[in-house]
Amino acid sequence: MIDDPGTPTRARDPLRVVIAGGGVAALEALVALQGLAPGRIDVVLLSATDTFIYRPLLVGEPFGLGHPHRYDLANLCAGLGAELVLDTVTQVVPEAHAIQTASGTDIIYDVLLVAIGARPYPAFDNGVTFERQLSPEDFDDVLGDLTDGMAPRVAIVVPDGVSWSLPAYELALLTAAWAERAHPEATCVTLVTHEPAPLADFGPKVSAQIAELLEREHVVVRCGVHPDVVTPTALRVGGTWLEADRIVSLPLLAGPRLPGLPMDAQGLIPCDGLGHVDGVPDVYVAGDSGTFPIKQGGLAAQQAVAAVTDIAARTGADVEARATEPVLRAVLMTRTGPRYLRAELADVDGTSTFATEALWWPPSKIASRWLGPHLARLDVDRLHGATTADIDRGMA
Ligand SMILES: Cc1cc2nc3c(=O)[nH]c(=O)nc-3n(C[C@H](O)[C@H](O)[C@H](O)COP(=O)(O)OP(=O)(O)OC[C@H]3O[C@@H](n4cnc5c(N)ncnc54)[C@H](O)[C@@H]3O)c2cc1C
Incomplete structure (x- = not known):
């Protein structure tokens, strides 16, 4: 109306x-x-x-x-x-x-x-901004160049001002796994972030486990750094330059x-x-x-x-x-399956949790009280061609 x-x-x-x-x-x-x-x-x-x-x-x-x-x-x-x-x-x-x-x-x-x-916008004038909805081909090209051996060194950047960094960790881990299949010897994936420790908002237990995971998966991580200039093949970090063949940054939000x-x-x-x-x-x-x-x-x-x-x-x-009372929950995709992360922001140190089993249900990437279960039911409908009413009756 x-x-x-x-x-x-x-x-x-x-x-x-x-x-x-x-x-x-x-x-x-x-x-x-x-x-x-x-x-x-x-x-x-x-x-x-x-x-x-x-x-x-x-x-x-x-x-x-x-x-x-x-x-x-x-x-x-x-x-x-x-x-x-x-x-x-x-x-x-x-x-x-x-x-x-x-x-x-x-x-x-x-x-x-x-x-x-x-509204997402690029943090730097150069390099690739990971913005799948606007320009999916940009990151596809990075993977293509990696596969062809043209760009073996990839830097994934969490610029100053980006508060939700998890996509960068997934990108780094999945890119490293992808690169290992294509060129096991020659590639190097570096994650560059302003965070003082990996996924620091989730607290120390999660940071320690993520650091181990990154090392195991051959992702080099540089925390607490603040690149201010990005050229097509290098990032300025403090007084030094970090070289890479492709630089991929998360967008800032306005x-x-x-x-x-x-x-x-x-x-x-x-x-x-x-x-x-x-x-x-x-x-x-x-x-x-x-x-x-x-x-x-x-x-x-x-x-x-x-x-x-x-x-x-x-x-x-x-x-x-x-x-x-904000609670951070995330599912990190890795090549060996999902990892579940959780922390209550009022007591991050005391509640920092890292698990291989789901910590909430449905174990969706966007954890939510109402929408997650609702979408899960719609997904079931789609899969089985049933109506929500049928499912309600079945669950009653
Ligand atoms: C690549 C990526 C990975 C992510 N991974 C995770 C994750 O694993 N877990 C997690 O919890 N979060 C994740 N996020 C973050 C999450 O998607 C956002 O924080 C969340 O979508 C914000 O919800 P929102 O409703 O505020 O805004 P949005 O979901 O962005 O929705 C805004 C809506 O408003 C509409 N709109 C915009 N302007 C107007 C207007 N003027 N009038 C009417 N409608 C308008 C838009 O069309 C859109 O439908 C990720 C984000 C990205 C981009």
Whole structure:
């Protein structure tokens, strides 16, 4: 339902919640709202894209480890009783409880959840930026040149400012395994990162295990270094140059700079632990759009749950709103199978865990309370041609 811009704001029953975005945080919020406050909320999902792409699986794609799963948002919304609007939010008008969109429409909300992610951009002028969705061929060429023996030394870089470094570790490990098959003697993969220790956000136990793993897999790791210049064949690190035939960097992320909402210098939206946007009533933010320093899908989902629990509580649903107590969870793909990493950010040293068995269920790369199980059920549907209702009946 799209309102006339002149429609006055009023409290509605059911509450009208507009979720802007179609990624992890938006979909976690969508599924959670239907679970926490069924019948009490009308949900509109406003997304710039019609498909949800499971991005963590983009890393394995160039190595032939399958393609990321794609989910049709129209089907997802239909199954959850939500209205889908394919459009782009261009501005929030808090005093009118309205958002404006690229198509020129105004959409009224009682509550707005902004979950429009962040914008990747290259950290350096030279080398390859690992951006599978925009230019997949760039990294394919690196692997091709490695296979042909033209570029045996590859550096994978986590530039200053990149907070979620796991894809670089997977790239380094998978590239080393790939290179070993092609040219066992001649190749050298180096991981260059600003982190003080490998995957330092996960704490000391994980760092120690990852360091061992990298050594075993013949990946050279250089931690605590801050390359500031990258040429096509070298990185400047402090006063010295590290040479490589191909340099692959993770992208930096910029905030969405959404007019009408406060933002920090990077364009990210500031909020409290429940996702309330600073100084803007009835507007929440979750995921990479917010100022939380680590940009990760599992954390995006946790932030979405904190926000929608608060929203559900406003409708009288029997839930208690609680600020996020962030837990980092990750699955690291290696050639000898997945490794599961976990740490609670309030006590990283005491909770740092590394395991070869799953530490959560379903053991998906983006660990989430609501979306992960929902997608797992859709995957089962797809595999067996059954309906979700059939599966519900089977699980009851
Ligand atoms: C290669 C790679 C590997 C990763 N691996 C992992 C991993 O293993 N584990 C993990 O937890 N995380 C991982 N991440 C990070 C994770 O994907 C992100 O942190 C997460 O997707 C952020 O969720 P989000 O909802 O904030 O934003 P996004 O998922 O980016 O979603 C933003 C959505 O908003 C839509 N949108 C954008 N602008 C507008 C607008 N103006 N109006 C309407 N809609 C808009 C977009 O189309 C998109 O649907 C990885 C990321 C990458 C790129």
